[in-house]
Amino acid sequence: MKTILIVDDEPRTREGVRKTLEAWSSGQYRIETAASGVEALAWLQNNEVNLLITDVRMPEIGGLELVEKLNEMPHPPVVIVISGHPEFDYAQKALQFGVVEYLLKPLDKTKLVRAVELALKRKDDIYRIERMEKLIDPKLMETVQQEKVYSTQVREALQYLDEHLHESISMRDIADQLHMNASYFSVLFKEQTGLTYSEYVTRRRVQRAKELLVSTRLSIAEIAEQVGYQTAKYFVKVFRALENVSPGQYRQNVMTTEERIQ
Incomplete structure (x- = not known):
């Protein structure tokens, strides 16, 4: 109250x-x-x-x-x-x-x-x-702030990733979607976002997972599937590497903070 x-x-x-x-x-x-x-x-x-x-x-x-x-x-x-x-x-x-x-x-x-x-x-x-x-990844925030200087190809890549984050999307898949050479796309993406394609996808998936952890009651396995991981075990490993806590602990910490502030 x-x-x-x-x-x-x-x-x-x-x-x-x-x-x-x-x-x-x-x-x-x-x-x-x-x-x-x-x-x-x-x-x-x-x-x-x-x-x-x-x-x-x-x-x-x-x-x-x-x-x-x-x-x-x-x-x-x-x-x-x-x-x-x-x-x-x-x-x-x-x-x-x-x-x-x-x-x-x-x-x-x-x-x-x-x-x-x-x-x-x-x-x-x-x-x-x-x-x-608390939810926003600072490195992802930097990419958003820099979006105005992105090339059309990189902007389209970021939009496509956001819309297909639940799928298994390789860098070659994105390059093919954009009708680009995969090696050239890799260099262009890193040059403009400051992150490799793999780093960006990992951070974006964890970001989406954090949003789902605090806004839904989906299980860890369900969230793992929604953000593109085939197994909950691997999702937990990736999440812990970035956030230093498990998805379950993260959810508990945020909920506890919410009760304290409110």
């Missing part, structure tokens, strides 16, 4: 925000409160939060100081700042810290809920980006 933490030293505001969000969430979110920045930091030592709603002016640790400390965390929450004063300097600094919204007291319930929905969507977007970064 995703968690929202409300931090405000004014009991009336703190409880008002809590009640509004509890009514809005209908039990879908865990709503927690803290009466100060110090209390919030103590709570965060043993808990994770997706969205932080904090007042700017509080004793000891103010809202922006709290946000600055949270930005040092591996997975900081998204933040909504609330204030009783329309101070430009506070608002400007809040934006520099990546705060999603700056709301003025007295809070409008509709604007508060809208800001919370926007913030949680932003958190989901950040999570998806982080997850994709």
Whole structure:
């Protein structure tokens, strides 16, 4: 269950925000409160939060100081700042810290809920980006970034490979498909992508396997077949050589991370 933490030293505001969000969430979110920045930091030592709603002016640790400390965390929450004063300097600094919204007291319930929905969507977007970064092979990413300088033959080869990754495709098969000499195609492919044909195919198959491992419940054998390996045993060997873990361990690690972040 995703968690929202409300931090405000004014009991009336703190409880008002809590009640509004509890009514809005209908039990879908865990709503927690803290009466100060110090209390919030103590709570965060043993808990994770997706969205932080904090007042700017509080004793000891103010809202922006709290946000600055949270930005040092591996997975900081998204933040909504609330204030009783329309101070430009506070608002400007809040934006520099990546705060999603700056709301003025007295809070409008509709604007508060809208800001919370926007913030949680932003958190989901950040999570998806982080997850994709873990999936993407950096060497394959380099080939994508360089695609604009590829020759027509290499672009066609990459597209054909993507569409037939589940098949056993030799370099000669691709060269024949493109009506090219296999030796010339080999040199051209390495020159433009920075990878040999064999290296590219292996990395692309493992990349596809990683996507299937986190997005489906297919068995390791089924995934091996879908990415072009005739035996699960050989697929596991290739996967481990590139990722330093087995496909099963990779799936478990990503799922565990997903539960922790969410």
